[in-house]
Amino acid sequence: MTERIHATYWLETGVDPQLAADVIAGEQSSGTFVALRTETPELKARSGARVERLDVLDRADTPSLPGGIESKVYTRCALELSWPIENLGPSLPNLMSTIAGNLFELRQVSGLRLTGLRLPPSFARAYPGPAFGIDGTRRLAGVERGPLIGTIIKPSVGLSPDETAQQVKELVAGGIDFIKDDELQGDGSHCPFDERVRAVMRVVNEHADRTGKKAMVAFNITGDLDQMKRRHDLVLAEGGTCVMAVLNSIGLVGMHALRRHSQLPIHAHRAGWGYLSRSPELGWDYAPWQMIWRLAGADHLHVNGLRNKFSEPDDSVIAAARAVLAPVMPEAPMPAMPVFSSGQTGLQAADTFAAIGCADLIHTAGGGIFGHPGSVAAGVEALRESWVATIEGVPLERHAQRHPALAAALGFWR
Amino acid sequence: MTERIHATYWLETGVDPQLAADVIAGEQSSGTFVALRTETPELKARSGARVERLDVLDRADTPSLPGGIESKVYTRCALELSWPIENLGPSLPNLMSTIAGNLFELRQVSGLRLTGLRLPPSFARAYPGPAFGIDGTRRLAGVERGPLIGTIIKPSVGLSPDETAQQVKELVAGGIDFIKDDELQGDGSHCPFDERVRAVMRVVNEHADRTGKKAMVAFNITGDLDQMKRRHDLVLAEGGTCVMAVLNSIGLVGMHALRRHSQLPIHAHRAGWGYLSRSPELGWDYAPWQMIWRLAGADHLHVNGLRNKFSEPDDSVIAAARAVLAPVMPEAPMPAMPVFSSGQTGLQAADTFAAIGCADLIHTAGGGIFGHPGSVAAGVEALRESWVATIEGVPLERHAQRHPALAAALGFWR
Secondary structure (H helix, E strand, O other): OOOEEEEEEEEEEOOOHHHHHHHHHHHOOOOOOOOOOOOOHHHHHHHOOEEEEEEEEEEEOOOOOOOOOOOOOEEEEEEEEEEEHHHOOOOHHHHHHHHOOOOOOEOOOOEEEEEEEEOOOHHHHHOOOOOOHHHHHHHHHOOOOOOEEEEEOOOOOOOOHHHHHHHHHHHHHOOOOEEEOOOOOOOOOOOOHHHHHHHHHHHHHHHHHHHOOOOEEEEEOOOOHHHHHHHHHHHHHOOOOEEEEEHHHHHHHHHHHHHHHOOOOEEEEOOOHHHHHOOOOEEEOHHHHHHHHHHHOOOEEEOOOOOOOEOOOHHHHHHHHHHHHOOOEOOEOOOOEEEEOOOOOHHHHHHHHHHHOOOOOEEEOOHHHHOOOOOHHHHHHHHHHHHHHHHHOOOHHHHHOOOHHHHHHHHHHO | OOOEEEEEEEEEEOOOHHHHHHHHHHHOOOOOOOOOOOOOHHHHHHHOOEEEEEEEEEEEOOOOOOOOOOOOOEEEEEEEEEEEHHHOOOOHHHHHHHHOOOOOOEOOOOEEEEEEEEOOOHHHHHOOOOOOHHHHHHHHHOOOOOOEEEEEOOOOOOOOHHHHHHHHHHHHHOOOOEEEOOOOOOOOOOOOHHHHHHHHHHHHHHHHHHHOOOOEEEEEOOOOHHHHHHHHHHHHHOOOOOEEEEHHHHHHHHHHHHHHHOOOOEEEEOOOHHHHHOOOOEEEOHHHHHHHHHHHOOOEEEOOOOOOOEOOOHHHHHHHHHHHHOOOEOOEOOOOEEEEOOOOOHHHHHHHHHHHOOOOOEEEOOHHHHOOOOOHHHHHHHHHHHHHHHHHOOOHHHHHOOOHHHHHHHHHHO
16 A cells, blocks of 8 residues: 555635535645646546545634635635655655645635644655754753753844853853754854854853863854854864754755754754744644654754743643654654743743653743842752752742742742 | 845734834844843944834734734834844845744734845845846747746646656647646656656757757756755756756755756746735735845746736736846846746736736746647647737737637637
């Protein structure tokens, strides 16, 4: 039996749902707007996409998106399509064109969102997935259990290399596990990449030599391919343990080429995710999207955070984190680490742990660490102790009685 | 004076528009959710994004997108921001993170669409743009004036290499200028890329040897980087004159790397454009999007077609085509060729010509050619004659009196 690719969609249509499903399946395989004498029944049976499931969910009297065929009623459905692997082979770029190509603009569609993806094992043979994942990240960061306690250099841009290194110095002295560049920080003339890496790694290495603890710093190497490779090589040469790339900015081919070159974990930033997802009736759910990037090699994937400062609701954040922790496929789990950020403090630890059932994550806080009335070190300790309490099932207030840094943090976190 | 990057947005917000604009500018440069002691006035003056213009357009009482700050009134504005080039340098991937990063999901935003982009000359020094453009394409296709008359192999997938070559044989015998793979046709096991190229180019070369006319075939080389390079090299070795890539499937880094490698024009497909654009209150206009891809090296860019079969209205199609024909910047025009497709026949020629003011385009028709009651050759001739009439300013009906193929086409095109 041939291997098949399965994708699920939330579909809204002003025409008969079965017709809309058939049009989408046809448009994304052997059909087109007009009947073709060359699309023989044999060809269609072999190469056509199949409507595997079509369940009506509800109806609306106005369309979610403009430009569709006008109707008095718009039917919303759960749709599952499948394609034979022979149409495209196990290729992530061609998978993109197939499952998310010219279908969102069909007139038979007034809303379409890609909600799920199931890939055959040949994709796992073609793409090795994350080179480090959870275990490799823990090993390099020296964090055996619990989350990596992390932060982001701020202001996002504007600091010089020395000012950046000064901030890193405070953070590593405070015992932080993980630091990242902001996604806006690349290789601008005011903070050139090479100088920044050298200045920061001098501080990180000095601290590691003295204490044995080397903080993982995700340097944003986003750029053209040769730039990314060269920047990766510099980070590696300077003793760094992580590189960061902005997925929507580099694209799938860039990510795959970086994965092949990289000897370090790839911290994958999702900047731009909003334009792919903010309209509930269009675009992408995080589950299928992150699966493609994990196959391409992402070790860490951003999932926002509970009670974040953006517009994403908590249930969406949790679904995203669970997707990152779920196996890509039974034959190839390819575990990656979810990264929680945005308005995070120790107050979100217990709910986050309860929702995802493990502490295999990176928890980054900015104000939640730097705002501590004691010191940056106390801010790091407070966030870490909130996770100790969470994993032990002890209420924060009780744990705080024996941990003054946490006690002081509870005041300003609230 | 420092070079600055300018981007314009359509913004809808539930808060004071000036506040929303400041939040976006801050989030995408030196600010963040909380005031930072390290964001000094000097740093902000040097590295902060600037609100250059904020014009209120109208107001609504419901938000376009969910998740924003609730309000009784939502204000829609035209917003222009600018950034100093020092923040990121002339880097297209980092430009993406800056102008289209973490801003669409802000709670101060209930609608945000990137509508325009103006880049400083340093980008043109860093990125050479299309290697062939309009002139190079005309030279390779042997079409001195008027549009390239083109078509797409159908069914999109399912034909074998020999069946594909058979279809190409009919088309080149009919005098076609341009043929493209469907974006779904990659390197599947039923129609392997190498076999397809060899079979098709045998037909194209034989015809060219006999007649001196070599049709341009855009082979879809979309894949991982090594695959794309190898496929490009095969097309070149077999005497082919064009390669095609699906932009959203390969990403910016892939496109840039392909441009550096390619010795052939790159036909850029926009499959997936719907998820970036179908919601009018979110995502991307085509003008800024295509500018980025032209800088990265796209020679031909799809713009849909007038009275197309998709949901895009004609004014949007025309705006897209004009954007592709407009200079990237005064210092570096980087002309590329718009590709019109979807439900196209000779009936759209006059309106298309009137709207864009030139015939520097590729006009592809499927049913408009294959459906001709005479032959494929008559279909090609009819479409070409419709452009002859258009450029000469002669009504189709009158021109058809001396061109039976066009006369026969007028019947079935209507």
